[in-house]
Amino acid sequence: MKGLLRGLKKTSLARIATYFSYAHYRVFLSVLTVTSLMIFMHTAILIFMLPPPFSTGPFLAPIIALTSFFYVFVIVYLISVFTSELSTGGALLFLSFPLSRVEYVFSWILNSVVAPSLLYLLSIAIPVAVIDPTLVLNISGVEITLAVLEMTAVGTVIFLLSLITKNRKTALSAGILLYLVVPYLGLIAFSYFKYSLKIDLSNTPVFWVYEALYPYKAGLFTYGSVSWSYNLAFPTAILIALILAATLFYSKYRLEVV
Amino acid sequence: MAVIEVRDLYKSYGKTVALRGASFSVPSKTVAALLGPNGSGKTTTLKILVGVLKRDRGDVKVFGFDPWINGVEVRERLGILHEKPIFPGDVKVKVLLKYLAKLKGYSGSEVERVARITGLVKYLDSRVKSLSRGYLQRLGLAQALIGDPELLLLDEPTANLDPLARREILRLIKSFQKELGVTILVSSHIIPELEEICEYAVFIKEGIIVDYGRLEDLSKKYFTEVSYRVVVEKPRELASKAISFDFVKGVEVEENSVEIKVKAGRVSELADFLESSKDTYGVRKVEFVRAELGDLYERAVAGT
Known part of the structure; x- marks a missing residue:
């Protein structure tokens, strides 16, 4: 750990x-295209479909449920670009320059996970601000925070798996599984247990893991019974920090490029 | 002083052992050949030297730094052309070189400089994917030269090139040492090419360094006789005097020089003779006539 911290000190922002x-x-062109499409979709939904907002609840849920389903493909695509750069030798060129492995991997986390998550946030904020600037103040910060953290948390897990395996197929299959299959199957399972079998799993480790990885969906599931506050974000923030530390640790001590 | 110091280096890929206790050094301002057959561990050695592969065991120092731990410090001072380098095809040559130069702290003028040296100027605005194999290799050399490195590592620089492009690349490499004064380590299995450019050799076989050193020293070690060409004003007179010594095995007179074959262990006696008779015969220059690199490699390998 000391070595990692020493390594981070030497890291150059430039x-x-x-x-x-x-x-x-x-990847600018593909990201720009999808983000523009998102802005257009969000504008259309906000104008034609959305009920009047209220600040305390998850009023953006219909939008996020629909568009994030498509948008996560951008993250998965970008991680797969990173993975193919690692596996086909593209990374070798840049890592033969004064760029450390930690700096290289961190740049790709920013590029493939953090930046797209923030762009998704912007793709909601821009149409809201354009339609009616006062609406921005009415959007629940908790909701946006949870949605962006969820996208980021799952993205970092897929990123770490892809980094270790250096396999594009892993990035794609982990992406589909963790973004599109597990969260919805999880919701179906929890609902089935809760409403059909009358077993509440919300205080079990399985749900805690689900909650840390999918805070927004877990928040929607428990909405009404659990306080809708920033507290819901803490486990996810800790999870992201841990995965990030594991990723940088792996980059510093284990990442080899052939 | 040695720019590269490798001691007891081991590296495996799963069950395949690539390097088994390799040890060698490369002194500063030398053009060195890393010579060995395909699969002998040359590329692995270079990748460990640049810090993209982690050694299993042993000690590696480049400019006094461990490249795996202090990779940035090492790579600030070296340039490398990898075997079959992969470049992003959808990027313009100028843009790619600009980003790479920026990582070394250089601006656009550095891009123009390396493009001029490698003959890439008119292709700066082309996309990488439109370059021919020969020009891709030039791009590889251009990126390796960014920032005027003190050490150049070239992994099979002429692989997959047609004869014309091959000659051009060799000409460029020769000019780097002459004009830029860098230390160069060239890995190849093509002996005639290395012979043209190297004065130092590291022989590798099956992951083991068989021997290494200046070609002159290796020749003395593996051959009973070595040759020197003496550029002189009175070649015939010098030749007839030299042949009278018992350590001289033969002489060959040319227009203004004499090639003297001498017993490997008695080179110092020839040096003393030439020094003492410098004015008598008008000795201008003495140069070592190198042995064939292929012969040296065979003898070094046979001796293991």
């Missing part, structure tokens, strides 16, 4: 910024 801007330059 080099991260340089590599990040290069990696972003390569």
